[in-house]
Amino acid sequence: MKTLKHFIYIIVGLVGLVACKPEINTPKPSHGTANFSRFIAVGNSLTAGYADGGLYLQGQLNSYPAIMAKQMLSVGGGTFTQPLFSTAQANGSGYLQLTGFSSTGSPITAPVTSNLAIRGILPVPGFGNVTLYSKYSGDINNYGVPGIKLLNITYAPYGNLNGFYERLLPGDSPTNTTPYLAFITAKPFTFFSNWLGNNDALAYATSGGAGDVLTDPATFAALNTLLINTLTQGGAKGVVATIPDVTSIPYFNTVTEGAILAGVQKANPSVTGLYINALVSGTNYAPRVATPADLIVLTFPTSKIGQPVSTPYGTLPYGLTPYTPIDNQYVLDANEVTLTENAVTAFNSSITSTANAKGLAVFDAYTFLKNIKSNGLVTNGISLNSNYISGGLFSLDGVHLTPRGYAIVANEFIKAINSKYGSNIPLADVAAYGGIKFP
Incomplete structure (x- = not known):
């Protein structure tokens, strides 16, 4: 009898546990205090989806702003239009592809030279040759321009000196006079992302300190303030990103x-x-x-x-x-590394202070990528690191990202937005995006 009662108590207890099974409530997507109906992306090559040493259709389709915009659809986001290359000219500027490995395991790459979107080369006296690309006309949400610096955003003739920007403008070089800042704000928008400023340090670094100069930090701060004031003057909210440490990318850590x-x-x-x-x-x-410091x-x-x-x-x-x-x-070299790092630190101070003053979300790309270099990253069950090719994060040029890398960055932007504005934009499935294409 005692055993029977004990058995009954166990059954009752189990029934109670089943009845009290906790519910898992997944928060519904929400825009919070932000309006994503017209989202624009401001930036350089990283924003444009540049990868493998070039801008081409597949990279554009996997740009981090495009991934963000796709996730924003469930919280009131609108159409996100990119200045895509056509299918017939899908290889855009040309890019690198991995063709194999040498007997010692070194990667072998080759340039893709077919189905390009190059319409000509324009010599500019006192500047050099500018590669011109097939024109794009129509609406734009992704204003990423490979090569642009924050230093260039108010320079009226810039549309004649950068072929990636020139293709977005109605006029042909050398007749363009529209500054980038005026171009990106010509049409109203409700939300923006901004990742300008990388090239103000990176161009100097990738040239070995020999082919470019670092932007003066005071000039950078003034232009960054102008940019953010202009982007927010209509009431738009947004998210900005800091500039990565150049020593965290494979371009400077592979050939040692x-x-x-x-x-x-x-x-x-x-x-x-x-x-x-x-x-x-x-x-x-x-x-x-x-x-080793060089x-x-x-x-x-x-x-x-x-x-x-x-x-x-x-x-x-x-x-x-x-x-x-x-x-x-x-x-x-080590002294040039120090100069670059000091400039990046000053730039990031300007970026974060201006963003905080305007109540904007901030993605600290500097800390995020530096941490990946030191500790790697595991996301969606996928292990990634900053190693060239095998790391899965960086493309063949060692500077820009793979589609999977751009998805990870998109998620970091989204996390910053959700945290700042109380929104609940779903994160992208990183596993749905690939890394380096192997032959």
Whole structure:
């Protein structure tokens, strides 16, 4: 009898547990205090969907603003129109594709040169050649222009000097006089994303400090304030992103001083170091032995190392003597790294302070990407890191993202928006977007 009562108590208890089973309530999509009916994206190549060293249709379709806009549809978002290349010219500016791997495991890439959207090359006196692309006409929500700096947004002739911007304007170069800031605000909008300013540091860094200059931080701050004031003057809300640390991207972390030296020493153990032409101060450079703090660019042709070079002291091997240092354009040396990092820190201070003053959402891309470099990232059960090709996040140019990388960035923007405006925009399914295409 005692056993029977005990059994009955157990049954009753189990029934009670079933009856009290907790409900899982998924919050319904909501726009919160924001209005996403006309969302525009302001920015450079990252905003445009640039990938693998070029702007092409598949990359445009997987841009982070396009992914964001798709997720916004459930919270009142409207049509998001991009200046897409046509199917017949789907390869746009051309891009890199992975064709295989060498016997040592190094990736082999080749440029895609068919079905391009290039309509000509325009020589601009005192500037150089500008590649012109097939014109786009129609509505635009994605205003991403590869190559643009914050420094350029008020410069009226800029539409004659950047072919990616020129294709969006009705006039042909050299007749354009519409500043970028005026162009992006010509039509009313209700919400914006802004990721301008990367190129104000990146162009200097990727040229090894030799082919560009860092934007003056005071100038950057003034232009950023002007930009945000203009974008918000009609009452629109938005989200801005900080500028990543250049040392967090594969472009500066794949071809390393240590790896090159180890390869040389296999053939010649007597070699003790590589030589670079490094910044001393101001504009003064001097040769010295490279260290791990010196960042060699991804595009450095390592086959140049050891090649004979004619000098006043005789024929000497390239990169292995102080008389034949690796060219400036291939190395962002330690002092140049410091200059770049200081500029980025100042830029980000301007971005965050201005955004906070206007009550805008902020995606801290600097911290996010730096953390991925240090710790990797696991999302939707997928492991990612900042390694070139194998990491899954960065495309073949080592700077821009894969579709999966852009989906991750889109989600970070969305998280910032949801947190700031009390909205509930659903996150994108990162697993639905791919990484590097293997042959």
